[in-house]
Amino acid sequence: KLDQKGSDHCLKMNDRFGFYLTKVAGIDNAHNLHAVHIKDILSTSMGNLQASAQFNYMFDIPWLIQQYPVEFRSKPLLIVHGMQRETKAEYDMAAMNYSNVKLCQAKMEIMYGTHHTKMMLLLYDNGMRVVITTANNIHQDWYQKTQGVWISPLFPKLDKGEASAGDSDTHFKKDLLEYLSAYKLNGLKEWQEHIKQHNMSSAKVFILGSVPGRHLGEKKTAFGHLKLRKILQEHGPSVSEVKGWPVVGQFSSIGSMGPNKDNWLCAEWRESLSTAKGLGGLRTADAPLKLIFPTKDNIRLSLEGYPAGASVPYSIHTAKKQQFLHEYFHQWRAEVQGRSRAMPHIKTYLRMSPDSKKIAWFAVTSSNLSKAAWGALEKKQSQLMIRSYEIGVLFLPQMFGAEKFFEVQDKECQNSGEFPVPYDLPPTPYTKQDRPWLWDIPYKDLPDTHGNMWCPS
């Protein structure tokens, strides 16, 4: 079909980075040419599926099954979630209707942690793919939001005797296996085996994973923000090149981070994100920090209206304790991708040149701005405590044949070497009147796109 062919064609064109946004309903279709829907990812054109694993936070199991082509709906499907008690029981019930569906519950042994990781492992008859995304396996996450998707190249099967461990310069395979083994779940053993049997040497991204635990010694830099710090220390831009370059964080939820910036945000977290290669000890002047988080009016005037805010869970209880944060806030604006009204559920982090024409690196991940996701140092910085499962990928210019930096793609559908940053750079600061979206207070002054008010119970 034309649009199917058309979208496949676009998948090919945009293959340079394997990074896509999800299709958005209700915008000019010109803005969806390089976008993917879940049905495109699972389509027969991507491979002849034999089995798949779906890692996520929220699942609508009947809806998910419907996203597979009819001929793949009876293939073995493993669902990996972190739900407990009633919700776990709901998932078990829903899965009973499908004899090919198995459930696997991730251990949540640290309070307030969640299984945020959104990943698909797709086994074909001629190889396998890894897909890492920010969208839940529910209809509305794939409908009118800005979401990110990284689709791996097709990883061919290793021949029996093939000596090569089948890893890449970014040790993608080793890190993915280390992430999966940290679940300590028998139910994942078969997928760890599938990964071992495939050649992933064509993977150009680094894995950024988080796993609940108190990580120390060798493991201290395996996950969370210290993993990012380690990669940037070894492979990042040099200190002299990026001195003074702003760090940009963009996310759809915010945790509690203490009464001032020096507790965590502009301490260990910004230190990791502003790490550069070279003289470890050389502390660069503190990098400016720009945080992108939707304003109340961004949400009100969005395609979904106030209901978009049901997926932007920032509570007034938390916001009150950290007003310092709001000085860093910038609006959601994505004219470059025709998505200023498609609210962000994507989470991205990058290092931007002062003229915002270049970026030194780019990460897309399930991790929001929270200690639970990125980790917090404890016991005199000897261990990193992480509460949640998260996964994302990091793009470094040299892994994609770029000289020093990525040029920022400032117009859409450019099939060039520029990196498709999903929103407008430089970010636009909040006006004096702007307020961050808070999801648990009523808004009765102005109606939303659909003429409704917001009255959370």
Ligand SMILES: O=C(O)c1c[nH]c2c(-c3ccccc3)cccc2c1=O
């Ligand atoms: O993993 C994800 O993507 C998400 C995880 N939690 C979400 C919540 C939530 C907030 C507090 C307690 C439990 C759930 C609410 C709305 C959207 C999300 C969400 O999108």
